[in-house]
Each structure stands twice: as C-alpha cells, then as structure tokens.
Amino acid sequence: CSTGPLPQLEGDGEHGRPLIDALRSGGDLNVGGNWTRSGTFNANDRQVKFNGSGTQTVTGATTFAYLDIANTSGGNVTLASNITVNRELKISSGGTLNAGATTITMQGDSSAAPTFRNNGTFNAGTGTVAFTGTNNKNSRVVGTSATTFNNVTMTSSDPSATDKRFGVDFYDHDNSKRATIAGILTLNQYTFVATEENGGNGTTCGTGTCDGTPIYASTSTLRYNNTSSFDSAAEWWPDDGTPDCGVEKGLPYNVHITNSTTVNINAAFNNNSKTPNYSSGSNKTACGNVTIDTGSALQSTAGTLTVRGNWTNNNNGSGAEGGFTHNSGTVLFNGASAQAIGGTALTRFYNLTLNNTNGVNLGVAADANQGVNNTLTLTGSTRLTLGPNDLIMGPSAPAIAGGTFDANKMIVADGSGALCKQYSTTGSYSFPIGDVSGPSSTAEYSPATLNFTAGTFGSGAQACVRVVDAAHPNGDQTNYPTYITRYWPVTQSDIASFTCTATFVYVEDDEVIGSGQSTAALYHWSYNSGTWTLHTQANASTNTLSSSVSSFSDHTARSASPLAVTLAAFAADATPDGVTLAWETVSETDNAGFNIYRSTTPLGSDGFSRPSAAWLKLNDALIPSAAPGSTQGHAYTWTDTAVEPGATYWYWLEDVDLSGATTLHG
Numbered sequence: 176c177s178t179g180p181l182p183q184l185e186g187d188g189e190h191g192r193p194l195i196d197a198l199r200s201g202g203d204l205n206v207g208g209n210w211t212r213s214g215t216f217n218a219n220d221r222q223v224k225f226n227g228s229g230t231q232t233v234t235g236a237t238t239f240a241y242l243d244i245a246n247t248s249g250g251n252v253t254l255a256s257n258i259t260v261n262r263e264l265k266i267s268s269g270g271t272l273n274a275g276a277t278t279i280t281m282q283g284d285s286s287a288a289p290t291f292r293n294n295g296t297f298n299a300g301t302g303t304v305a306f307t308g309t310n311n312k313n314s315r316v317v318g319t320s321a322t323t324f325n326n327v328t329m330t331s332s333d334p335s336a337t338d339k340r341f342g343v344d345f346y347d348h349d350n351s352k353r354a355t356i357a358g359i360l361t362l363n364q365y366t367f368v369a370t371e372e373n374g375g376n377g378t379t380c381g382t383g384t385c386d387g388t389p390i391y392a393s394t395s396t397l398r399y400n401n402t403s404s405f406d407s408a409a410e411w412w413p414d415d416g417t418p419d420c421g422v423e424k425g426l427p428y429n430v431h432i433t434n435s436t437t438v439n440i441n442a443a444f445n446n447n448s449k450t451p452n453y454s455s456g457s458n459k460t461a462c463g464n465v466t467i468d469t470g471s472a473l474q475s476t477a478g479t480l481t482v483r484g485n486w487t488n489n490n491n492g493s494g495a496e497g498g499f500t501h502n503s504g505t506v507l508f509n510g511a512s513a514q515a516i517g518g519t520a521l522t523r524f525y526n527l528t529l530n531n532t533n534g535v536n537l538g539v540a541a542d543a544n545q546g547v548n549n550t551l552t553l554t555g556s557t558r559l560t561l562g563p564n565d566l567i568m569g570p571s572a573p574a575i576a577g578g579t580f581d582a583n584k585m586i587v588a589d590g591s592g593a594l595c596k597q598y599s600t601t602g603s604y605s606f607p608i609g610d611v612s613g614p615s616s617t618a619e620y621s622p623a624t625l626n627f628t629a630g631t632f633g634s635g636a637q638a639c640v641r642v643v644d645a646a647h648p649n650g651d652q653t654n655y656p657t658y659i660t661r662y663w664p665v666t667q668s669d670i671a672s673f674t675c676t677a678t679f680v681y682v683e684d685d686e687v688i689g690s691g692q693s694t695a696a697l698y699h700w701s702y703n704s705g706t707w708t709l710h711t712q713a714n715a716s717t718n719t720l721s722s723s724v725s726s727f728s729d730h731t732a733r734s735a736s737p738l739a740v741t742l743a744a745f746a747a748d749a750t751p752d753g754v755t756l757a758w759e760t761v762s763e764t765d766n767a768g769f770n771i772y773r774s775t776t777p778l779g780s781d782g783f784s785r786p787s788a789a790w791l792k793l794n795d796a797l798i799p800s801a802a803p804g805s806t807q808g809h810a811y812t813w814t815d816t817a818v819e820p821g822a823t824y825w826y827w828l829e830d831v832d833l834s835g836a837t838t839l840h841g
Contacts, residue, residue: 202221203221203222203223203224203241204221204222204223204224205223205224205225205226206223206224206225206226206227206231207225207226207227207228207231208227208231209231209232209233209234210225210231210232210233210234210235210237211234211235212234212235212236212237212256213235216237216238218238218239218240218241218261219240220240220241220262221240221241222240222241222242222243223239223241223242223243224242224243224245225242225243225244225245225246225252225270226243226245226246226247227246227248227250228246228248228249228250229246229248229249229250230250230251230252230253231246231250231251231252231253232252232253232254232255233252233253233254233255233256233258234255234256235256236256236257236258236259237256237258237259238258238259238260238261238282239258239259239260239261239264240260240261240262241260241262241263241265242258242260242263242264242265243265243267243270244264244265244266244267244270244271244272244295245267245269245270246270246271247267247268247269247270247295250271251270251271251272251273251296252270252271252272252273253273253275254272254273254274254275254277254279254302255275255277256277257277257278257279257280258277258279258280259279259280259281259282260279260280260281260282260289261281261282261283261284261289262287262289262290263289263290263291263292264279264281264289264290264291264292265292265294266292266293266294266295266296266297266318266320267294267295268294268295268319269295270294270295270296271295271296271297271298272295272296272297272298273298273300274297274298274299274300274302274304274325275300275301275302276300276301276302277300277302277303278302278303278304278305279302279303279304279305280304280305280307281304281305281306281307281314282307282308282332283306283307283308283309283312283314283332283341284308284309284310284312284332284333285309285310285312285333285336286310286312287312288306288308288312288313288314288315288341289306289308289314290314290315290316290317291304291314291315291316291317291318291322292317292318293316293317293318293319293320293321293322294318294319294320295320296320297320297322297323299323299324299325299357299358300325301325301358302325302326303325303326303327303328303358304324304325304326304327304328305327305328305330306327306328306329306330306341306343307329307330307331307332307341308331308332308341309331309332309333309336309338309339309340309341310333310336310337310338310339310340310341311338311340311341311342312341313341313342313343313344313369313371313372314341314342314343314344314369314372315343315344315347315372316343316344316345316346316347316354317347317349317350317352318347318350318352319350319352320352321352321353321354321355322352322354322355323354323355323357323392324354324355324356324357324358325357325358326358326359326360326361327343327356327358327359327360327361328360328361328363329341329342329343329360329361329362329363329366329367330363330366331363331364331365331366334364334365339364339365340365340366340367341365341366341367342366342367342368342369342372342387343366343368343369343387344368344369344370344371344372344387345368345387345388345389346386346387346388346389346424348384348386353388353389353390353424354389354390355389355390355391355392356389356390356391356392356395356397357392357394357395358394358395358396359395359396359398360389360391360395360396360397360398360410361398361400362397362398362399362400362401362405362410363400363401364400364401364402364403365401366401367408367409367410368387368388368389368408368409368410369387369409370385370386370387370388370409370446370449371385371387371447371449372387384449384450384451385446385447385449385450385451386409386424386451387409388409388410388412388424388425389410389424389425390421390422390423390424390425390426391420391421391425391426391427391428391462392421392428393420393421393428393462393463394428395427395428395429396427396428396429396430396431396463397410397411397427397428397429397430397431398431398432398433399430399431399432399433399436399438399471400433400434400436401434401436401438402434402435402436403435403436403437404436404437404439405436405437405438405439406439406442406444407438407439407440407442407444407459408442408444408446409425409444409446410425410427411425411427411430411440411459412424412425412426412453412459413425413453413457413458413459414426414458414459414460414481416458418460418462418481420460420462420483421462426460426462427461427462427463428461428462428463428464428484429461429463429464429465429466429484430461430463430464430465430466431466431468432466432467432468432471432472432473433466433468433471434468434470434471435470435471436471436472437471437472437473437474438471438472438473438474439474440459440473440474440475440476440480441455441456441474441475441476441477441502441504442455443455443457455477456476456477456478456502456504457476457478458476458478458479458480458481459476459478459479459480459481460480460481460482460483461480461481461482461483461484462483462484463483463484464482464484464485464486464487465482465484465485465486465487466487466489467487467488467489467490467498467499467518467520468489468490469489469490469491469519470490471490471498472490472498472499472500473498473499473500474500474502475499475500475501475502475504475506476502476504477502477503477504478504478505479504479505479506479507480504480505480506480507481506481507481508481509482506482507482508482509482510482514483508483509483510483511483514484510484514485514485515485516485517486506486508486514486515486516486517486518486522487515487517487518487538488517488518488519488520488521488522488543489518489519489520490520491519491520491521491543498520498522499520499522499523499524501523501524501525501548502525503525503549504525504526505525505526505527505528506524506526506527506528507528507529507530508527508528508529508530508531508535509529509530509531510531510533511533512533513531513533513534513535513536514531514533514534514535514536515535515536515537515538515539516535516536516537516538516545517537517538517539517542517543517564518538518542518543519542519543520543521543521544521545521546521567522545522546523545523546523547523548523569524545524546524547524548525547525548525549526547526549526550526551526552527547527550527551527552528551528552528554529551529552529553529554529557529559530554530555530557531555531557532555532556532557534557534558534559534560535557535558535559535560536559536560536561536562537559537560537561537562537564537566537592538562538564539562539563540562540563542563542564543564544564544565544566544567544592545564545565545566545567546566546567546568546569547566547567547568547569547572548569548571548572549569549571549572549573550572550573550575550576551566551568551572551575551576552575552576552577553575553576553577553580553584553585553586553607554577555584556583556584557577557584558583558584558585558586558587558611558618559585559586559587560586560587560590560611561586561587561588561590561592561593561594561641562590562591562592563590563591563592564592565592565593565594565595565639566586566592566593566594566595567595567596567597567637568594568595568596568597568604569597570597570598570599570636571599572596572597574604574605575605575607580607580620580622581620582609582617582618582619582620583618585607585608585609585618585620585622586606586607586608586609587608587609587610587611587618588606588608588609588610588640588641588642589609589610589611589612589641589642589643589644590612590641591641592641593639593640593641593664593666594606594608594639594640594641595637595638595639595640596625596637596638596639597636597637598627598632598636598637598638598670599632599636600632601627601628601629601630601632602626602627603624603625603626603627604624604625604626604638605622605623605624606622606623606624606625606640607620607622608620608621608622608623608640608641608642609621609622609642610642610643610644612644613644613645613660614644619644619682619684620680620682621642621661621663621679621680621681621682621685622679622680623640623642623663623665623677623678623679623680624676624677624678625638625640625665625675625676625677625678626675626676626677626678627670627673627674627675628674628675628676629672629673629674630670630671630672630673630674630675631670631671631672631673632669632670633669633670633671634669635668635669636667636668636669636670637667637668637669637670638665638666638667638670638675638727639665639666639667640663640664640665641663641664642661642662642663643661643662643663643664644660644661644685645660645661645662646658646659646660646662646687646731647662647702647729647731647733649702649705649707650702650731650733651737652687652733653741654737654741655733655734655737656687656689656690656692656734657687657688657689657692657693657694657696657697657733657734658687658697658731658732658733658734659681659685659686659687659697659731659732659733660685660687661681661682661685661731662702662729662730662731663679663729663730663731664728664729665677665727665728665729665730666727667727672725673725674723674724674725675723675724675725675727676721676722676723676724677720677721677722677723677724677727677730678719678720678721679699679719679720679721679730680717680718680719680720681718681719681720681732682718683718685718689734689838690838690839690840690841691827691829691837691838691839691840691841692734692838692839694713694715695712695715696734696735697712697713697715697732697733697734698710698711698712698713698732698733698734698735699711699712699713699720699721699722699730699732700730700731700732700733701724701727701728701729701730701731702728702729702731703726703728703729704728708728709735710722710724712735713732720732736765736832736834736836737764737765740760740762740763740766740769740830740838740840741760741761741762741763741808742758742759742760742761742828742830742840743759743760743761743808744757744758744759745757745758745828745840745841746758747824747826750814752814752816753814753815753816753817753818754814754815754818754824754826755812755813755814755815756771756812756813756814756815756826756828757810757811757812758810758811758828758840759808759809759810759811760802760808760809760810760811761808762805762806762807762808763800763802763803763804763805763808763809764804764805764806765804765832765833765834766800766802766803766804766830766831766832766833767797767799767800767803767831767832767833768797768798768799768800768830768831769794769797769798769800769811769828769829769830769831770792770794770797770798770828770829770831770837771792771793771794771798771813771815771826771827771828771829772790772791772792772793772826772827772829773790773791773793773815773824773825773826773827774789774790774791774824774825774827775822775823775824775825776789776825777825790827793813793815793817794813797831798811798813825841826841827839827840827841828840828841
C-alpha cells in the first residue's frame with residue numbers, strides 16, 4: 176500500500192516493457208506528456224490521468240482501467256491509436272479528448288460495465304465508441320456535458336453466458352444531459368438501449384423515471400444487426416404528433432435493418448412497469464431513409480409510420496409481403512424533398528399516404544412493383560410517379576383518396592409502369608393518372624375508369640392502365656387527319672369473358688383537327704396487334720371516350736373513317752378564260768367525286784367552318800372520280816369562268832366518299 180504522492184511522469188511515458196511498478200503496487204499514474212506503448216502495460220485496476228498543459232498524444236493500442244482526461248490548460252489529448260477502457264473513461268471539466276478516426280472500446284464483463292463520463296469536451300471525429308458487456312450489466316453515458324458520438328456499437332461480449340443481454344443508457348438524470356448519435360448506432364445481437372442505469376446520483380432509476388434514449392442527428396443511422404427477432408423499445412421512441420427530428424429523443428434519421436434481423440416496431444414497451452413507456456401500435460417516425468436488407472424484415476406499427484426519406488425493401492422473402500408486415504397500419508411519406516419507394520422487393524402497404532409537394536416515385540429501373548392493400552391517399556399537391564414500376568391496388572382497395580385530382584395531384588403513369596387494380600368480382604374503379612412527358616413536359620391529367628359489369632375473375636385477376644402523351648404510332652394520321660395526341664394502353668390478366676365500360680378523358684390540347692373537319696369527327700378507337708376497332712363517338716364537350724369492350728388494348732380517338740382522297744396538290748391560277756383550278760390526288764380509296772366551292776371571304780370569316788349559304792357551289796353535278804378505289808391517284812382541272820376582273824376569291828375542294836361523308840381541302 177503506497178502512502179506517498181501519486182507517481183508523476185512529467186515527460187513522455189514510453190513502455191517497451193512492464194515498467195510501471197507504481198500501478199502494480201496499487202497507485203495511480205499522472206502523465207504530463209505523450210503516451211507511447213509498444214510493449215506491455217498492466218493497468219491493475221488503477222487510474223491513468225493525462226494532466227499536461229499542451230497537446231498530448233496517445234500512440235499504441237492500450238487497455239486502461241480508469242482513464243481521466245484532465246488536460247485543462249488549453250491543451251487536449253489526441254488518440255493516434257485505438258484504446259480500451261474497462262472501468263471508466265472520464266473527461267474532466269476543462270479537458271478535451273479528440274478521438275480522431277480511432278475506436279474507443281468500453282469493455283465490460285459479467286460483473287461490471289464501464290462508464291463514459293463527460294464533464295469536458297469530447298470530439299468524436301470519424302471514430303467509433305464500442306460498448307461491450309454481458310449479464311445485463313449495462314454501461315452509462317453521464318456527465319455535465321452533453322456527449323455527441325460519431326459511431327457507437329453495442330456488442331454482447333459473452334454469447335455463452337446465461338444472460339447475454341447488454342445495453343447502454345444514454346441519458347444522465349442528475350445533469351439532464353442526453354447523448355447524441357451523429358454516425359451509426361449499431362445494435363448487435365442481445366443488445367439494447369438501456370433505461371434503468373442513470374436514475375440519479377449514480378443509482379438505478381428504481382421506481383422513478385427510467386429514460387436512456389439518445390437523440391439522433393441528421394447524419395445518423397440506427398442499424399439493427401441482431402441476426403434474430405427484435406422488439407423495438409427505448410432506441411426508437413413514439414412521436415408526439417409533431418416530431419422535431421434532431422431535437423427530440425428517439426427519432427432516428429436513417430433506419431437500416433440488416434443481417435437477418437426482424438424488427439417489430441408494433442411492440443409495446445412497458446419499461447419494466449416504469450415510466451416512460453408506450454403501448455403497442457404507437458406512431459413512429461423515421462426522419463430519413465428506411466432500408467430493409469435481403470433476409471431482414473420490418474413488422475410495422477398498427478398506427479402510423481412516418482418516413483421523411485426514401486424507402487428501400489430488398490427482402491423478397493416468402494409470401495406476399497416479403498420483408499414488410501403492415502399490421503393494418505399506415506405508412507406516411509411527407510419528406511421535404513422528393514422521395515422514392517423502391518428496392519428489389521414488392522412492399523405491400525396497408526394504408527399508404529403521400530403528402531409531398533416535391534413528389535414521390537417508385538424507384539429506378541431495377542426496382543420492383545409496389546402494392547397497397549387498402550387505401551392510397553394523395554394529400555395536398557402530391558404526384559406519385561410510377562416510372563418503370565407498377566403500383567398494384569389490392570382487390571379490397573377502395574377508390575384512391577385525396578379529394579379532387581388534377582395535374583398537380585395525380586399518379587404519373589407515363590412510363591412503362593402502370594396503375595393496376597386487382598379484382599375479385601365486378602365493379603368500377605377510377606385510375607387518376609396523367610403525364611408530365613409530353614412535348615412541352617407540361618403536367619396533364621387524363622384519368623381512366625374501368626367498370627366491369629360481367630366476367631370470370633381468377634385469383635390473379637387485375638387490370639392495368641397507363642398513358643402516353645403522343646399520337647398513336649399506328650394511327651395513320653395522314654388518312655385519319657383528326658385525332659388526339661394521347662393513348663391509353665390497357666392490359667388485363669386472369670379475367671375471362673368480361674364486359675367492361677372503359678372511359679378515358681383527354682385534354683383539349685390533345686386535339687388535332689383535320690382540314691375541314693371538327694371535333695365531331697373524333698371517335699373512340701382501340702388498337703390490338705395490327706387491328707383497329709371502332710367504338711363510339713367521342714363526347715367533344717367533356718373530352719371523353721367511353722365504350723363497352725370485351726378485350727383490352729390501346730385506346731385513343733381519331734376520325735371515324737379514313738379520308739376518301741389523299742391530296743397531293745391543289746392550286747388556282749388566273750387565265751384569260753377565268754380561274755383554272757388544278758388538283759392531283761395520291762389515292763382515291765372509296766372516293767365518289769368532288770365538289771368545288773367559291774367565296775369572297777376566307778374559311779370561317781362568315782361564322783361557318785363548312786360550306787354554307789355564303790359559299791357558292793360551282794359545279795351543278797358531282798365531278799366524278801377518275802380513279803375510283805385507286806391507290807395511284809389522278810390529275811384534274813376545272814375552270815371557273817364566272818369571275819370579275821380584280822376580285823379576290825377563295826376556293827375549296829370537297830371530296831365525297833361512297834357513304835356520303837365529305838372532307839374539305841383548301
């Protein structure tokens with residue numbers, strides 16, 4: 176037993192052999208200079224205090240029992256190597272510890288766990304503080320200063336122990352100081368965030384308030400690495416309805432579930448019948464991204480899980496839900512920037528609510544389709560962009576909610592991904608879809624409705640709709656000059672012998688009206704494998720196509736019949752005999768003949784878009800086709816002799832097909 180003063184190393188301590196006899200005999204050691212270990216150092220359960228006046232460096236991996244950073248004269252202690260502390264790491268008031276890129280291991284055993292006590296300044300750098308222990312002997316983070324860690328790992332040090340549990344309490348009740356995680360908090364197997372270690376005056380919380388939850392900074396990740404099932408507890412706290420990320424305790428930013436871990440955030444946390452606690456189905460918030468790795472899973476809350484970042488589910492798993500169990504709860508996406516729902520696995524949400532004016536999208540090309548079993552709600556001005564992936568609404572899913580849909584609130588289905596509805600029986604479903612991919616990249620709302628009134632619906636019955644903002648590539652716009660620059664590809668699977676009223680709404684800017692025609696010429700058509708099928712006339716006042724169909728294909732609008740004549744040229748020339756009109760046709764399929772009209776005003780200036788009383792028909796009888804049914808065409812001339820010198824005239828050529836339909840050229 177030493178009765179003299181503490182040994183003091185005023186200079187550097189260099190240990191190439193076991194030299195520190197003072198520690199061996201039961202004394203503590205003060206170090207005023209640098210520390211370099213290249214041999215053996217035995218701490219002997221005693222303290223090493225760094226109390227120099229300048230910068231002190233610790234080099235060489237060293238295991239301390241008690242370590243006191245008491246360099247309080249404007250200097251600091253900087254770690255150049257990893258260290259281990261198995262009793263207490265203390266940063267005294269005024270002291271500074273720079274961790275750099277090192278790992279500080281707080282190593283406990285079955286009888287005790289080390290304490291991290293910060294009364295000064297801890298600069299975490301890019302390093303890691305690794306807490307280890309077992310036998311439910313849990314570490315504490317205490318002190319008069321709030322500690323910010325970079326990475327923190329928690330590991331059960333003895334997997335063979337009867338009680339393998341080990342936790343860390345991050346809140347000091349005495350000083351009302353709560354630690355913050357700025358990097359990754361990793362919960363390994365058998366570990367947890369403890370709540371009963373810092374009850375006040377260095378005691379456990381007893382029957383009082385038991386709180387050990389950290390704060391998560393915006394750069395942080397809560398990583399579950401448990402390799403088994405884990406009921407969420409103090410590490411992820413319920414939100415209070417107005418979660419303040421980065422300020423309130425227990426609101427993780429990024430959440431990463433990995434290494435075959437299943438996390439149940441629907442579980443209750445009774446905190447051993449102490450306070451605070453929470454019930455099953457509590458609302459929870461992830462302030463950043465949620466990632467579920469292959470082989471891992473998330474059992475969601477029956478309340479609301481709010482996600483402010485991206486969602487990535489890579490666990491295809493077994494069954495319909497793969498790596499996600501919805502527990503009939505709601506997942507809300509309400510980030511401040513654009514969000515993505517993706518991953519290689521299909522996630523089947525129960526209720527999905529989207530409230531993001533910057534939009535939500537279904538991932539990238541390599542990602543999977545996504546599903547909603549119950550209600551999808553679009554709130555505010557939110558667009559959900561499908562991209563290359565389908566969104567599948569379950570057979571019991573009601574109409575998509577959110578009030579009135581328009582170009583600012585819709586499902587953007589202008590890629591290869593479609594909005595799909597599963598059916599178990601007859602019924603109607605509205606598809607509030609649109610595009611932002613047209614020539615001007617303007618958002619346009621063009622919904623569809625499918626109303627099945629008969630059919631046989633198999634177990635995989637579903638119908639899918641998307642939209643393309645372009646003229647149909649097989650629309651033959653030359654012979655059908657009135658059409659719309661929009662079409663809806665519709666597909667179905669496992670529905671037999673059905674009758675469905677298919678309704679589509681286009682926008683006025685889609686209309687292309689051929690010369691001499693009007694919107695009355697638009698008819699609903701469908702196209703399938705080279706065959707066009709004519710349906711009903713479009714409702715030009717509501718821009719709506721609606722017809723009863725028994726098969727699905729591409730749907731659009733165009734003229735009811737092709738032009739009887741394809742015109743190559745039409746000209747008028749003044750001659751001594753009057754005005755000679757000359758025209759040449761390319762083809763004259765179904766053409767009966769021609770009429771010629773003359774007016775002293777342009778087309779439409781008299782209030783008419785078709786020949787009227789203000790127009791003079793020049794030919795008494797129909798000018799017959801010289802090439803009826805021909806695909807070669809013919810050249811024609813006709814002279815108007817009843818003209819006045821110096822007058823201006825407008826002429827129109829009207830072709831008349833075999834059914835009496837007319838087309839005007841001028």
